Amino acid sequence: MIKVKINGQEQSWDGDPDLPLLWFLRDEAGLTGTKFGCGQALCGACTVIIDGEAVRSCQTLVGDVITPVRTIDGLADDTSLHPIQQAWIDEQVAQCGYCQAGQIMSAVALLEANPRPTDDDIDAAMTGNLCRCGTYPRIRAAIHRAAGQLAGA
């Protein structure tokens, strides 16, 4: 029996340990915020946070996960959005929205490690997250906005 802690809740799985975390989240744990895009860690749609790192859950086997996992589904608390989610709303970032869960999780990991990222820092951290709607200019603006708000808080 594999036990995984996701967004603070322990979940268990008694099936294949080589099941990618992505599909455990989506099909078994009912947490569909994390998206399937490419299955090869090329697009970033499935990004979650493990040990403070932005990780592609499509290439992470559920049996290998030993520390807690954070996903988009648990980012807001009961009463308020995460400041990065709020910045995404303030900048009206999303279009189709499909990549945005992954974009937001990559941005969370970036800002937790580097509270005042430069444009180059943003490029380096976010370049693995593909967006076909072309929301990049607003993603950049939202990260700067959230950085300013987190620093001021």
Next chain:
Amino acid sequence: MSTLGTVTRRSFLFGAIALTGGVAFGYYRYATPPENPLEKDLGAGEATFNPYLKISSDNRITIIAPRAEMGQGSYTTLAALLAEELDVTLDQVTIEHGPASAAYYNAAAMREGAPLPQFDDGLVAESLRGALGVVAKLVSIQFTGGSSSMIDHFDKLRHAGAAAREALKAAAAARWNVATYSLEANAGVVTDPASGRSATYGELALEAAPLSAKVEARLKPRSDWTILGKPQPRKDMLAKVTGAPIFGVDVDLPDMLYATVRMNPSPGGRVRSFDGNAARSMPGVEQVIAIDSPYGQGVAVIADNTWRAFKAIEAITVEWEMGPIPASTTEMEALHTAALDGTDSFSLRTLGDPDLVFADAARENLVEAEYDVPFLSHATMEPMNATALVTDTDVEVWAPNQGPTIIQYAAARITGFEHDKIKVHTTFLGGGFGRRIEPDYADYAIRIAQRMKGRPIKLVWTREEDMTHGPYRPMAKSRYKAVLDQNGKPKAVIGSVASPSVIASALGRYFPGLPVGGPDNSLLDGAYNQPYAIENYRIDGRKVDLAVPVGFWRSVGYSFNTFTHESFIDEIAHAGGHDPLALRRELLAAHPAALGVIDKVADMSAWSTPLPKGQARGIAFALSFGTWVAEVVEVADRNGAIEVTKVFCAADPGIVLDPLNFKAQMMSGIVYGLSAAIGQEITFTDGVVQQSNFHDYDALRISQCPAISVELLENSERMGGAGEPGTPPIMPALANAIFAITGKRHRRLPLSHEVPFV
């Protein structure tokens, strides 16, 4: 063909209604469509006023936005059209896509489909008849495409809102025994200023709904708009930043099973044989089946989760037959060359006598060029998927799709059920770009669900399956030649475009068995219909039948013809010794909207101020989907590699309904076009597509994304679209900028074959 007969008859009916409902000014009576699809699913206390509005006694106001929300923001702006006239705020309403229904047919896309330049009000009757025969088949088909959602609904939804508002006032007037005109409606409440009485729309809804076909209403003048014309927060934003289950892949139904398919990677090829025994014995696998559909032959696995289906399908060995297509891109290109060398062609508009001018032209006054563009995949972020439930009596489909009634046709063909037994739920779409008008993924899901009657099946394609099966944007090869006069200005231009026909290919898939012939204006869009004043001018088209499925890819024919045509205009300018912006300005002088966007983009980019060494600009212009657009790209040489540093865009759609969203759409179109121009292509070897995932079919990343500024103008007299017009000019503007910096003209996309990019 009987169902299609019905469609055609209906289309005339709806055409008549569109006329009565199409009066933009003055009082009018709301012309109720013969069938309001909301009527049959009303809950207790719910009333429907027309196909776009439901109000319940507990004051829930639901607006139907009957177009796919695939990122373009139509969900919010369509609702804004109705809310503006209904006098409610966007905070007070919920928005639904609504059911698949002929009531939501797309009229604007049909008008756009007419083979007429958008700047030309005179009709070329013969070619119009020829092409309308094709386009009429699309009538009363509900689909999202052609940048048509706002144009199509600008009047329809405002009238729907205004008529409902007046009906609500009339119901209050009857209740209070006062005159309707003495009442006021505001923020969902009808008030009688004389007595101070008031009632919410919800309280009045059941009495008001039957009155909506009887009242007379007048649309607000633009100066009274409080919602339209102003940036509105997107109503789907919260769901999209919290990971809410709104997409097709997120559909979750009781007792649901999961499936995936592997279809013949060679278009049109059959399955000779397959061995599914290994797959059948894998954990969680319920069934391994063959799929035989008009869209392909292949195999499917049904399992208890998606991953197990993915694993099992890899364990199936299949012997594929190659499809009836040329084996390689090289062979396909040779067929394009043969088409250009041949004489079989059509043209939709000829000015002057270009052949005569060429016959007399001196060699030194000629400019000639040949251009090539590749097949392209849409590569939506959300892979193709659909969920289907088939029982003995009906079919239900949940799908991120751009054509719900097209799915109904597919479901009817497969199951034999009547359309009223086929329910299509349109979820949010993780990107569309034209790919999701296709019914293939829904067709497969229904076929799989038939094998598991009573249990919903969620079919999800792998990215590899998505990338290796079109329908693709077609490849094209074009030849252009021009004669310059003594001032270096173009006296005559002849262009020839060879490409597979999107209309023939797509209609053949949507309505299998339907013969589709004749000219396809989408093959020439972006070339024959541009407003340049060139005295002697002709563009001809040559259809190349490769049997590779091709479809609608963001901006369709403009996506390749604007690249070639605007590259060639640039070549003419340089050959004649003219500034490329100044020459365009001169040739477009008769069109104020064109001059407006050219002058604006010149301003924005400081065109007349030279850039430092190692930097350069390029410009391109296009009139597409009713919107006039000029774009300037700035590039910089970074140690021999090109960086796209800035993009300036000026666009004129006549009326801007939401400036923030419109600008986002232009930006989106620019990034989508840059991705294609720089690095994307689909190629064939041994009859099979070579690209499979984002490692060999990548798109622009944030680190490559230029700074983009967009300005909007409202000089045009017609309303234009938003979703596509940003894409066409960006590809030639980039190639023209690269010419300006390197002196080398690139005539083949993607540019990365010949140019290193940062």
